[in-house]
Amino acid sequence: MLKNYSFEKTAVQTFDEHTTLAMKTENMQVFYGSNHAMHDASLAFPKNQITALIGASGSGKSTYLRSLNRMNDTIATVTGKIWYHGVDINQPNVNIYEIRRHIGMVFQRPNPFAKSIRENIIYALRATGVKNKKVLDERVEQSLQGAALWDEVKDSLDKSALALSGGQQQRLCIARSLAMSPDVLLLDEPCSALDPISTVKVEETLLELQKKYTIIIVTHNMQQAARISSQCAFFHLGHVMEYSPTTTMFSTPQIQVTQDYVSGSFG
Numbered sequence: 001m002l003k004n005y006s007f008e009k010t011a012v013q014t015f016d017e018h019t020t021l022a023m024k025t026e027n028m029q030v031f032y033g034s035n036h037a038m039h040d041a042s043l044a045f046p047k048n049q050i051t052a053l054i055g056a057s058g059s060g061k062s063t064y065l066r067s068l069n070r071m072n073d074t075i076a077t078v079t080g081k082i083w084y085h086g087v088d089i090n091q092p093n094v095n096i097y098e099i100r101r102h103i104g105m106v107f108q109r110p111n112p113f114a115k116s117i118r119e120n121i122i123y124a125l126r127a128t129g130v131k132n133k134k135v136l137d138e139r140v141e142q143s144l145q146g147a148a149l150w151d152e153v154k155d156s157l158d159k160s161a162l163a164l165s166g167g168q169q170q171r172l173c174i175a176r177s178l179a180m181s182p183d184v185l186l187l188d189e190p191c192s193a194l195d196p197i198s199t200v201k202v203e204e205t206l207l208e209l210q211k212k213y214t215i216i217i218v219t220h221n222m223q224q225a226a227r228i229s230s231q232c233a234f235f236h237l238g239h240v241m242e243y244s245p246t247t248t249m250f251s252t253p254q255i256q257v258t259q260d261y262v263s264g265s266f267g
């Protein structure tokens, strides 16, 4: 039988004045029609750190993540504030394409275009008007280096991206996001379709990338959250129940529902 947990929350993680934040939300609510899928989510994300969003299926993690760069605009109503560089980007006059260049997204299933590896990287860049071959070539190398894929593909840049393994395709999708020089990377269960070895590769890549980027990752894999994140937010039925340093979340969770979730006795 499902347990009834109260929605009383713990104090939400706050950061001292020395911590630079990449972005934060205040009282974010998301509605799919009459379905109130996200209640009052206020979370702050420290720059150059990895934050994991965890919780059971349907708890609202993807809904929250996709709202951060306005990917939910056409399917949901999102209220509340989304602060990014001092601007509330949840405003109608904000250029969402510009926002998505700064706040990139990598999805659960690797989704490279049916084009060459090189084209995958430069496609969006060219669409923004970058034409210079030297600049494009540099960006291809930098992005693939950043996603730890360069050494594996540098001699086959004109081969189809679809010929890569699933893990390589996912790193190509990360490289594709990096090509736009983002600031924040949102990843929605990026390893769920990958084998353990590819998962380790992606995790190592993310740990390296946090030196330059702020990373917010949805994961069902608690070991993964424990391995790579600095703080974790636990979602339950559309509520952020607890937001703590990852070590606290897994060693001394503050409330029963989190304790049950991380110990596997949730339900």
Ligand SMILES: Nc1ncnc2c1ncn2[C@@H]1O[C@H](COP(=O)(O)OP(=O)(O)OP(=O)(O)O)[C@@H](O)[C@H]1O
Pocket: 032, 035, 037, 055, 056, 057, 058, 059, 060, 061, 062, 063, 064, 075
């Ligand atoms: N496009 C959509 N249209 C309508 N309702 C949606 C849509 N996407 C999600 N929802 C609803 O919003 C709630 C939260 O779903 P969401 O996908 O955000 O959860 P999740 O925690 O990411 O789940 P999972 O781990 O299975 O991906 C659910 O009730 C879901 O049915």
